[in-house]
Amino acid sequence: MTSPSERDALQLKFRDPERGKALVEKLAHLTESLGRSPVAVMHVCGSHEQAIARFGLRHVFPKALDVIMGPGCPVCITDVPEVDEGVALAQQGVRVATYGDMLKVPGSAGSLADARAGGAKVDIVYSVSQAVELAQKTNEEIVFFATGFETTAVATAAEILRGPPPNFSVLSAHKYIPPVMEIVAEMPDTRVEGFLAAGHAATITGWGVFEAFVERHHLPVVVAGFEPLDVLAGLVRLVELIHDKTPKVDNMYPRCVSREGNVVAQQQLWQVFRPLGGRWRGIAHVPNGNLRLRDEWAHLDARRRFHIDLARLWTFAPPTLVQHCICGDIMAGLKSPTDCSLFGKECLPDTPVGACMVSSEGTCKIWHQYGGHPELTRAVEVNP
């Protein structure tokens, strides 16, 4: 068993308030030294927003530093037709297993949860392995509706390479992060001066994958982890690079990320998947942004095993509320949840209108769960 002191060394030290305060001071000073406001940087990872919200970091960020949430939630950017494919399959009577976050994501005619309420078989799993086990226990066809970035896709790849039972197939909605950073960097009205890259995706790809990006766009990229000190140190380094006008890739998460990344995982990933262009919900067409099964795995590809009848869904009219949803702008980092007229009113975690309110990595859900970004300094300090 791990002792508390070991936990201390591996985790708690990255939550130490004293070190955190020192980094916050440094961040404030550095941001001020830039002499302009606001300075916008973007993270592209829902887990970064989780860490920021959970530890209340937005409360201590310098006012002049605008930390924008980019398209970092793979569930949120799963496009409507992809959700529709899952829903249609379930309605056709195929048993669909998926990660819980996907359940309530609205497609053009409802979500998997709606399909389930209507009698379709939808299972929630916590790992692709559970979906494979499900297939082993039954003769029914099991489709694993696979979502997630490269980090999660390697798990799907591993199961495919291991040889799942014949009644198992994959409906891949996996996404690949590096290409979307190009899209965001090239958006005409972008204010983003630097990127905080996702540490666990980079654990797989390695930080070297961002070098070409930096060369093309002359914007710094800092790879950061997910403990509060990781996020703070990553931002300090990013602002430092902006200040020094030295666009480069810097790795602030060396305990998990190397330049070349996890080569074993990459081999398996690319052995099973190929990158393909496709739309990300709310963003744009992202060249090479989707991960689809290679031809040699066609027999495990749900898109080829089944005739997915999307047309039957189109008899439903999308709810009018959806027209007011600004999830797209939020995911592109152009707007905040509080800019949305539905946020916290018609759109709630229980009754989500847009995908950002569904996933635990969605910006709206996180803001709702952690109370957004209210002014909390007025709270009196009374030490109990």
Place this chain on the structure above:
Amino acid sequence: MKLQLPIGERISLKHGAGGRAMRALIEQVFLEGVDAPLQGIGLAAMDDGAAIPVGERWLVLTTDSHVIHPLFFPGGDIGRLSVAGTVNDLAMMGATEPLALTCSVILEDGFPSADLLRIQKSILATSREAHAPIVTGDTKVMGRGEIDGLVLNTAGVAFTNRVVPDCGLRIGDRIIVTGTMGDHGFAVLAVRHKLALEGELQSDVAPINEMIRGALAAGGQDVVAMKDPTRGGLASALHEMAEKSGVGVLLYQDRIPLSDPVRAAAELLGIDPLHVANEGKAVLGVRPEAAERVLAALHAHPLGRNAAIVGTCMGEHLGRIILDTGLGRRLLTEPEGEPLPRIC
């Protein structure tokens, strides 16, 4: 601070999850047209139980129905849960010496007798532990599929000289929790979702009337509010207390006791332990001058070893809970529905 949450066309699971939706249901359905008692605390107070004046004393009355899946879980079972739940609701009103309990059971056709015997033994043992005799009951059997296994209902009565409400917080009052948070919810969650977590995740389900008696003896009038943080965890309990009392609460995260397994499970599953249920804990609001005294009394009881002063009431951010994480601050919101593991 009036809740305006519409309950919707159909009742859903969230209406039983202990948060805003459940309070909306009670307010909009069960409080409609209900006559208030002439004196005392009735349904409208939405407290842990009712209190009716009898002579110089108060008769406290409470009832609770229990369903849980699975019926047996690490650290307890539905029998222990149903006795402890009612005993604790009485205690939260200040009535720590239960006179008597009732126990009704509704069974599904085909329910294994061995399981029923096991549950009955557990009911008996817990009622002895709490010195709360079961004096009457009822049994029904329903057809297969008409009910899920077994439902237990318990009711309890007790006298007390002083009723402790859940709305007595004032500015400057200290918030005490009587032990580690989230143990019951995580233990049940792990088995319910077959998360294959091995370790010491154990429900804390226990009658805590004796421990509360000690705290009340030490704090007297200065214990001004109590609530058991069951469904919805500490977050829901504190929201209800703060809203009803008209104060804000500042909580210090590093002072909130958590067991190592709960801390680990919370990280692994991405679930906030302050949103997760407890079944053997209480949240106390205590006047500042009595806080240390009450804390010492809690520490003296085996179930209160980990009690801690975790926060302070303030005159700002009324009805809100602010969590100081040591690194920054955020709102502690109420959970919406049952917390589910984050996968990725």
Place this chain on the structure above:
Amino acid sequence: MCLGVPGKVLEVDGLVASVDFWGVRKQVRLDVVDAPVAPGDYVLNHVGFAIRRIPAEEGLATLKLYHDLLRKQGEEDDLMAADVRAEIEAAGPGWWRDCDKPL
């Protein structure tokens, strides 16, 4: 969407490891991990798969990096952070060094 948690390997059985996450044990698959793992190693778990063996010294290296981040500007222009740093250093011989103990 990449919730990753580090844990300590207790046992290895082929491509499956029993991993301890500070009191909670869980089976973790080793199909895609980047280096051979043995009991006592740390791994980063994501959806039931180890995606990285974390070398013990790397945790310290990261902390050292943060330390340097604060140190760098000390002498130059940032008196405030220098103060904080001095305070921390006064508390011991370099605050990050207390993690030099073997993990």
